[in-house]
Amino acid sequence: MTKLPRNVSGKSLVIKLKKLGYKPTRQVGSHIRLTTEQNGLHHITIPDHSPIKIGTLSDVLNDIAGHFKISKQELVNRLF
Numbered sequence: 406m407t408k409l410p411r412n413v414s415g416k417s418l419v420i421k422l423k424k425l426g427y428k429p430t431r432q433v434g435s436h437i438r439l440t441t442e443q444n445g446l447h448h449i450t451i452p453d454h455s456p457i458k459i460g461t462l463s464d465v466l467n468d469i470a471g472h473f474k475i476s477k478q479e480l481v482n483r484l485f
Contacts, residue, residue, distance in 0.1 A: 407478065409462055410485050414455035418462070421484045422449075425473065447472045 419429060419437055426443035435453045440446065449468060452461060463477075470480040 407481055407485075409459060409466070409481065411459060412456045413462055413485075415451050415453035415457055416455075418451055418457065418465075422451075422469070424484065425469070441472075444473055 415435075415437060419427070419439065422439055422441075426441040427439040427449065428441070429437055430440045430448075431438045432453070437451045437453055439449050439451060447469075449465060451457070451465060457465075466477050466480055470477040473480070
């Protein structure tokens, strides 16, 4: 099992999530809202922090993996 990367910034995660069809739809303060229509409509909010706290990153990845019905590990392998 690969460990989660520890140095992911909000902006770099937004770029990586474009592979899954996520696009920024709005930003309020330091939080970026992304939306994808792949596999149904899904919204996720990413903090624009550098780096994103590991627990926050884990929660975001769990949510996305659930939406795409893949394991979190498979998602990590695809993105990083």
